[in-house]
Every structure is written in C-alpha cells, then in structure tokens.
Amino acid sequence: MTAAIFGLGLIGGSFALALRDHGIAGDIVGVDASAENAAKALELGLVDRIATHDEAVEQADLIVLATPVDVTPILATRILNRVRASQTVMDMGSIKEELCEVIEQHPARGRFVATHPMWGTEFSGPAAAQHGAFTGRTTVICDRELSAPDALGAVEAIWARVGSPVIYMSAAEQDLHAAYISHISHITSFALALTVLEKEREEEHIFDLAGGGFESTVRLAKSSPDTWLPIFAGNKYNVLDVLREHIHQLQILRRMLERNDREGLRAAMQKANTIKRILP
Amino acid sequence: MTAAIFGLGLIGGSFALALRDHGIAGDIVGVDASAENAAKALELGLVDRIATHDEAVEQADLIVLATPVDVTPILATRILNRVRASQTVMDMGSIKEELCEVIEQHPARGRFVATHPMWGTEFSGPAAAQHGAFTGRTTVICDRELSAPDALGAVEAIWARVGSPVIYMSAAEQDLHAAYISHISHITSFALALTVLEKEREEEHIFDLAGGGFESTVRLAKSSPDTWLPIFAGNKYNVLDVLREHIHQLQILRRMLERNDREGLRAAMQKANTIKRILP
Incomplete structure (x- = not known):
C-alpha cells in the first residue's frame, strides 16, 4: 500500500x-x-x-x-x-x-x-x-x-x-478531555518555565539543581509554539475552563499556606494523592 | 565504617x-x-x-x-x-x-x-x-x-x-533555589491533580488518555504529605513568593488566550522555550 x-x-x-x-x-x-x-x-x-x-x-x-x-x-x-x-x-x-x-x-x-x-x-x-x-x-x-x-x-x-x-x-468530548489531559499540562509547563526565567538569575544553579522534580514538570515548556498555539487557540474555551480551575486550585493552596492551615494542606495533598487510582 | x-x-x-x-x-x-x-x-x-x-x-x-x-x-x-x-x-x-x-x-x-x-x-x-x-x-x-x-x-x-x-x-540561598527548582513543581502537580479530579468525571478516559503529557506533570502529585507538608511549611516565604509569580504567569497566559492575543502567546511560549538553554 x-x-x-x-x-x-x-x-x-x-x-x-x-x-x-x-x-x-x-x-x-x-x-x-x-x-x-x-x-x-x-x-x-x-x-x-x-x-x-x-x-x-x-x-x-x-x-x-x-x-x-x-x-x-x-x-x-x-x-x-x-x-x-x-x-x-x-x-x-x-x-x-x-x-x-x-x-x-x-x-x-x-x-x-x-x-x-x-x-x-x-x-x-x-x-x-x-x-x-x-x-x-x-x-x-x-x-x-x-x-x-x-x-x-x-x-x-x-x-x-x-x-x-x-x-x-x-469530537466535542475528545477536545474537552484533551484539554484536561494534555493541553493544561503544556500551559502549566510554559508558565513554570516563565516563572523560573522571570525570577531566577543564577542560571548555573538552575541547571545544577534540575533533579528535584523540575525536569519532569518543565520538560513540556520546550514544545514548539507552531504546534501548540493553534491547539490552545482552537480549543480555547475548554483550555480556559481548565486553566481557570487550575489557577483556582493554586490559589486555594496558596491561601492555606499563607494561613498556616496545615490540616487543609494535608487534606488537599491527600486528595491529590488519589490520582494514583487512575495513574498508577 | x-x-x-x-x-x-x-x-x-x-x-x-x-x-x-x-x-x-x-x-x-x-x-x-x-x-x-x-x-x-x-x-x-x-x-x-x-x-x-x-x-x-x-x-x-x-x-x-x-x-x-x-x-x-x-x-x-x-x-x-x-x-x-x-x-x-x-x-x-x-x-x-x-x-x-x-x-x-x-x-x-x-x-x-x-x-x-x-x-x-x-x-x-x-x-x-x-x-x-x-x-x-x-x-x-x-x-x-x-x-x-x-x-x-x-x-x-x-x-x-x-x-x-x-x-x-x-542555607538561605539553597532554600530559595529549592523553592524554584523543586517545591513549586510539587505544588503545581498537586494543583493539577486536584484540577482534574475536581472537573473530570469519566475517570476511565483520564486513564486512557494519560499519554499526552499528563503523566510527567502530574507524577509528583503522588508524593507523600508527610514529606512535603513540612517542606512547604518550613520554606513558606520562598514557596509563596514563587507560587505568586507562577499564578501571575498563568493569569497572563489566560488573559492572552481570552483576548486571542496570538502574538503575545507566541512570544511567551518562545521565551519559555529558552529553558532549553539550561535544561537541555
């Protein structure tokens, strides 16, 4: 063929x-x-x-x-x-x-x-x-x-x-699922890379310290804008929906840390741990 | 010995x-x-x-x-x-x-x-x-x-x-660097897992779709609260500082997507791509 x-x-x-x-x-x-x-x-x-x-x-x-x-x-x-x-x-x-x-x-x-x-x-x-x-x-x-x-x-x-x-x-279901499973991970990685690039000046240390979980979460930030800009733009409403929820979850964690709410943080982390059920 | x-x-x-x-x-x-x-x-x-x-x-x-x-x-x-x-x-x-x-x-x-x-x-x-x-x-x-x-x-x-x-x-420098390189990646993973658990109901599909970048960014959400709660609490001000910047970066990306600001998104992704220099 x-x-x-x-x-x-x-x-x-x-x-x-x-x-x-x-x-x-x-x-x-x-x-x-x-x-x-x-x-x-x-x-x-x-x-x-x-x-x-x-x-x-x-x-x-x-x-x-x-x-x-x-x-x-x-x-x-x-x-x-x-x-x-x-x-x-x-x-x-x-x-x-x-x-x-x-x-x-x-x-x-x-x-x-x-x-x-x-x-x-x-x-x-x-x-x-x-x-x-x-x-x-x-x-x-x-x-x-x-x-x-x-x-x-x-x-x-x-x-x-x-x-x-x-x-x-x-097609509609797939675009919603892809936003949760793939697109949000890419957005987050881009934002994490920008965060570190924005704030961190001693790049030598970033490089040296890259073993602490950073590589796996920031890896996707190397992805091509030519591929991903059309995906984000084409799946705009699903991506925005997931992105809003993700920012909301980060804000909840931030507030709990600000208030020294250890029980709240522990409960949130334990809930997040249940991702093990579906991602063994 | x-x-x-x-x-x-x-x-x-x-x-x-x-x-x-x-x-x-x-x-x-x-x-x-x-x-x-x-x-x-x-x-x-x-x-x-x-x-x-x-x-x-x-x-x-x-x-x-x-x-x-x-x-x-x-x-x-x-x-x-x-x-x-x-x-x-x-x-x-x-x-x-x-x-x-x-x-x-x-x-x-x-x-x-x-x-x-x-x-x-x-x-x-x-x-x-x-x-x-x-x-x-x-x-x-x-x-x-x-x-x-x-x-x-x-x-x-x-x-x-x-x-x-x-x-x-x-010690002070190390705690700041560790917040950027390791602690923020863990917070983000916890929040991503919570996002998906909060919004996604068809868990079967989460499982099936786990190839799209999700595994690498959410892997750390399986981490133990017994290990990580004391780290976040003990490095509170550095973690909050990085977390605020990370949320800010996500909000910038969100607003650009809402406004269809393709040039802004492309420039942000291209900047994020420069993480390649330090994470080859």
Whole structure:
C-alpha cells in the first residue's frame, strides 16, 4: 500500500516509521510545506520520496494529515474534494471539533477518519521522529459513525497493528478531555518555565539543581509554539475552563499556606494523592 | 565504617544502598520512629540491624539524618549534644535555613554537614528505596564554612564516591533555589491533580488518555504529605513568593488566550522555550 504523509514533523515522521516498521505501507510519500523539512525527512529515511500535494493525493491509498491543527480543516476539505472511494484519509491532530464541523456535510465525509494518538514529546520536526512512538499508547477515534465502515476498519486495523488501543468519543468530548489531559499540562509547563526565567538569575544553579522534580514538570515548556498555539487557540474555551480551575486550585493552596492551615494542606495533598487510582 | 541512618524511607533507604554499593560503610544501623518501617527496611536488606537512637549515636562513625524536615532540627541538636570529635553528622533534607539556624551556635556545630542531594521520586517508605539513586545528581552542601574541615572532607568524599557532584551555597540561598527548582513543581502537580479530579468525571478516559503529557506533570502529585507538608511549611516565604509569580504567569497566559492575543502567546511560549538553554 502507498501512504502519503502530509506534515513530516514529530508526529508525521514517527507515524511514517510506524507504517514501515509494522509492514503497513511499502511505499511512503511525504508532503511538507517546508522544503527543508521535506529534504530532512527524505535524508532520514522517514519517507521514500517527496511529492507535491496533488501527486500525493493522486497516488496514495492512505492519506495521513499530521499538520498543525489550524491547517488541517482546510487541507482535509481540499483532499476530500478529490478523494476516491478506494482511498482513506485520516488526521492525527490534538483537537477535533473545528475539523469535524468543517467536513461534517462533505459528500466524501465517509472517507475521513478523525484520530488522535495520545503520544508526543517536547521535540518537533523530522529529526524528532521516533520508532515505536505510538505502541502501547491509546488512540482516540472521533465521530466514528460518520466514517464509512471500510475506512474506519482500515484505520482501526492500522492502530491494531501499531499496538495502540482505540477508544471512541465525539469530537466535542475528545477536545474537552484533551484539554484536561494534555493541553493544561503544556500551559502549566510554559508558565513554570516563565516563572523560573522571570525570577531566577543564577542560571548555573538552575541547571545544577534540575533533579528535584523540575525536569519532569518543565520538560513540556520546550514544545514548539507552531504546534501548540493553534491547539490552545482552537480549543480555547475548554483550555480556559481548565486553566481557570487550575489557577483556582493554586490559589486555594496558596491561601492555606499563607494561613498556616496545615490540616487543609494535608487534606488537599491527600486528595491529590488519589490520582494514583487512575495513574498508577 | 559504621553508618547510622535515621529515617528509613525513600531517601534514607536509598542512601543506605548507596553506602553499601560504593563500599563506603560495612555496617549500617537503622533507626526509625515507625517499627513497621524499621522492620521493612531490615527485611529488604537496606540496613544490617535496627537500633535505638542512643545505640546508633553511640556506635556510628557517620550519622545520617533522612527524617522529615520538621523533625530534623531538634533531632540534630540532640545528636550534636552527644557527638564525639571522631563522628560526622549529615542531613539530607530539602530545606536548610531553620536547621542551620537551630544548630548555628552549638559547640559541636563543626561535626555537622548540611547536604541536599537533588534526587527523589514520588514514592515514599523503605520499599521505595533504589540503587544508584544519587549518582549523576548534584548535591548542595550548605554553610560549609561552619563544618569542621575533616567532617566536610568526609562528606565530600562520600558524595564523590557515590558520583554526585557537589555545589556550595548558604542555607538561605539553597532554600530559595529549592523553592524554584523543586517545591513549586510539587505544588503545581498537586494543583493539577486536584484540577482534574475536581472537573473530570469519566475517570476511565483520564486513564486512557494519560499519554499526552499528563503523566510527567502530574507524577509528583503522588508524593507523600508527610514529606512535603513540612517542606512547604518550613520554606513558606520562598514557596509563596514563587507560587505568586507562577499564578501571575498563568493569569497572563489566560488573559492572552481570552483576548486571542496570538502574538503575545507566541512570544511567551518562545521565551519559555529558552529553558532549553539550561535544561537541555
């Protein structure tokens, strides 16, 4: 099978590797708006060849959109305008509501399968692509009832071969969950990095002291604004909702510490500890 | 050499393993306020034997305090009251200002070396102890000029053998740095866990979606209140200072998102990205 990957960054590049590693695609075509990224992806062997948008849509059995989420809705529409009944189109973006709304009434909507594999790192670009990226991580498929059974089945079979368990939600549900599980963690990391950069002057010491929990909470602050600005903007109301609640929780902890309310702090920390139930 | 470890939890247990693994102590005595913890540490082979406070102080060449930070100042004083010139006492706590103030004028202050190895996990108790825990992580030694040269040299030699590079600060500096590098990350994780627990009802989905950055930022929310409440309370003014700045940074990001200020968000994320310089 021939697969075309639009967007040869962390996610698209890693998916190209997964398609090859699991024997899913024998021929992988890459498309990227950046000639530099495309050349790098080819050099790294992520894809077999680079093609234009039109060539890729013409030739591929499977068309994969791994572009920034603000680019995806229009790109998906352009591709659906020309897609054949034998082709399947899937995306891998972190938000889905706008995308699914834009393509909702498209006559070829059935060829499209909206997926969000729950994997990523703070790195970006083709050089960040990894083997084994999605294996063992859950993938969300959204609005499955709007995909044609054969297209849905093809995408489910791919995730099964990659070793990614699939769960199903509406696009609206997925965007809410992603805000809680992924987007807020990124916002918090950006803010933590800014906090330390703002207040801390002896950077040498920051570096030396990085073992105390800082690395794991601030790691995501290295993430690319090109990826994350469209996600935050596209999921604005969910992200704001979670962000307000998070600031509120921080203010409660702050007030308890100010007032030396040890019992309150202990109770809050014990409640937070129950996250163990769901994150073993 | 005989070492006595007071406090057989994550830190004390891991340090006992390091002392043995690096051939530093041939005889390791454990002391713990909890008979259950003591029995578990013995069963796990972290220590060779369990002793009373008095026996341990009598017999040990090196006395290590790995107790909760609110216990350490009084315990240190009681031990210094009886320490001999051939003995060295060190602690491993996350905060130092109160401790160093309490023992400052003690006639045996020179026998004490205040250290903070920058290592930890979200787990606690003897069963959480790990081999290789401190190797490659920095250790802070505080107020070194107040330790006798031989006591300081003995502790420096231990960290050198364990493979932990040592840096030096005043107790006040260390508490400020620890607030930025470690304590704020823990507060944020607790608050993030509370945010998700407060707002999210479909726990099954939290579990399934845990790949999106959530694990790394929320991991520390599993940490023990017995360890962390005394740290936050004991470093109250530094923690409040960092916490206020962190909430301020989150509010700035929130307002930019509310106003669709993409340029502002991009600039903030790009600034946060510069954390790469110091956290490669």
